[in-house]
Amino acid sequence: MIRDQETLSILLDSLSRFVRERLVPAENEVAETDEIPADIVGEMRELGLFGLSIPEEYGGLGLTMEEEVLAAFEIAKTSPAFRSLIGTNNGIGSQGLIIDGTDEQKQYYLPKLASGELIASFALTEPGSGSDAASLRTTAVRDDDHYVINGTKRFITNAPEAGIYTVMARTNPDIKGAGGISAFIVEQGTPGLSLGKIDKKMGQKGAHTCDVIFENCRVPASNIIGGKEGVGFKTAMKVLDKGRLHISAICVGAAERMLDDALRYAMERKQFGQPIAEFQLVQAMLADSRAEIYAARSMVLDAARRRDEKQDVSTEASCCKLFASEMCGRVADRAVQIHGGAGYVSDYAVERFYRDVRLFRIYEGTTQIQQLVIARNMIRDASR
Numbered sequence: 001m002i003r004d005q006e007t008l009s010i011l012l013d014s015l016s017r018f019v020r021e022r023l024v025p026a027e028n029e030v031a032e033t034d035e036i037p038a039d040i041v042g043e044m045r046e047l048g049l050f051g052l053s054i055p056e057e058y059g060g061l062g063l064t065m066e067e068e069v070l071a072a073f074e075i076a077k078t079s080p081a082f083r084s085l086i087g088t089n090n091g092i093g094s095q096g097l098i099i100d101g102t103d104e105q106k107q108y109y110l111p112k113l114a115s116g117e118l119i120a121s122f123a124l125t126e127p128g129s130g131s132d133a134a135s136l137r138t139t140a141v142r143d144d145d146h147y148v149i150n151g152t153k154r155f156i157t158n159a160p161e162a163g164i165y166t167v168m169a170r171t172n173p174d175i176k177g178a179g180g181i182s183a184f185i186v187e188q189g190t191p192g193l194s195l196g197k198i199d200k201k202m203g204q205k206g207a208h209t210c211d212v213i214f215e216n217c218r219v220p221a222s223n224i225i226g227g228k229e230g231v232g233f234k235t236a237m238k239v240l241d242k243g244r245l246h247i248s249a250i251c252v253g254a255a256e257r258m259l260d261d262a263l264r265y266a267m268e269r270k271q272f273g274q275p276i277a278e279f280q281l282v283q284a285m286l287a288d289s290r291a292e293i294y295a296a297r298s299m300v301l302d303a304a305r306r307r308d309e310k311q312d313v314s315t316e317a318s319c320c321k322l323f324a325s326e327m328c329g330r331v332a333d334r335a336v337q338i339h340g341g342a343g344y345v346s347d348y349a350v351e352r353f354y355r356d357v358r359l360f361r362i363y364e365g366t367t368q369i370q371q372l373v374i375a376r377n378m379i380r381d382a383s384r
């Protein structure tokens with residue numbers, strides 16, 4: 001936990017410099033090769049980026065949520081693929097352990113995640129269960145001191161790189177919904193665990209997803225998160241509350257980058273004898289984008305502070321994810337429009353960003369799921 005302004009400023013400045021000097025110049029290479037260069041991964045490790053939100057006692061930087069979103073604003077000003085590599089260790093891959101893990105589980109895994117020695121993945125989604133996460137069909141059947149896992153997980157971010165997977169599976173087949181689900185840590189290399197081929201995505205080259213397949217995969221019973229059956233769905237939901245705030249901050253940073261690119265282009269590009277930035281119709285697109293980014297930034301900071309104050313931010317996290325991801329989509333669209341024909345060709349980063357940011361409205365809960373969570377919580381609170 002930093003909490004003192006000077007140390008925080010040093011961290012944010014060094015992140016901003018790293019993004020500007022190392023990551024932005026490597027964006028095209030990552031897009032072309034679909035790989036993040038090994039020397040950059042090494043530098044990310046050295047900067048402590050894999051352990052931003054892992055508590056200090058386990059070797060992380062232990063950032064508060066407010067500090068984490070400030071860091072995320074900076075990291076997001078480049079291709080989302082870089083953020084994606086460190087994102088699961090700081091977010092959905094590790095948070096199940098941090099929030100609900102036993103002391104032994106935390107002591108064993110978190111230092112390895114904080115250093116970047118291990119990458120963690122979050123395996124909730126299945127071929128037949130996306131938004132309706134509680135209907136998942138992967139099973140985990142107790143057999144002495146092990147569980148035997150069978151099923152397939154889909155679109156799992158960082159699965160090809162992962163050393164451990166947080167896997168949600170049904171331990172009680174008699175309970176069809178959330179109450180029958182438990183969360184496990186499964187290590188890569190466990191017999192019966194295999195990976196599908198890497199998905200060919202619309203964007204985010206350099207960030208990899210694929211199926212994770214379990215066929216009679218035997219996992220020690222001690223690897224059930226928190227040592228308790230039946231609470232895995234709640235663990236996943238708590239993880240997503242935090243993850244949704246983090247993604248919202250990423251939406252803000254990415255939108256800032258696209259607007260920055262669009263503004264620079266508008267000031268340089270001349271038509272009808274003057275820079276297009278002088279035209280009020282272009283100015284409207286710049287101004288609307290600026291106002292919406294400011295609104296999203298303020299929302300994310302407010303929700304992050306509330307989480308740090310231990311308030312339940314389920315509603316606020318969904319409000320942020322809903323607004324910030326849709327805002328990011330609108331800014332992407334305007335940024336391409338301001339670039340005109342140049343925005344449709346790959347010489348300018350905005351063409352790539354337009355495709356990359358489309359995912360923000362979908363993963364960690366679609367916009368429609370955020371609407372559902374917000375409205376349900378409103379009705380629940382009003383009937384108390």
Ligand code: COS
Pocket residue numbers: 122124125130131132133134177178179233234237238240241314363364365366369372373
């Ligand atoms: N924190 C703690 N507990 C939570 C919670 C939260 N944020 N949200 C729900 N729960 C609990 C509920 O209180 C309920 O517990 P009880 O049975 O003890 O009352 C349990 O979890 C089940 O919740 P609910 O009944 O709301 O579950 P539903 O099946 O109706 O669906 C949604 C919940 C749709 C919100 C959930 O499935 C969801 O978020 N889907 C999207 C999944 C997603 O984001 N996927 C992205 C994959 S990761 S990239």
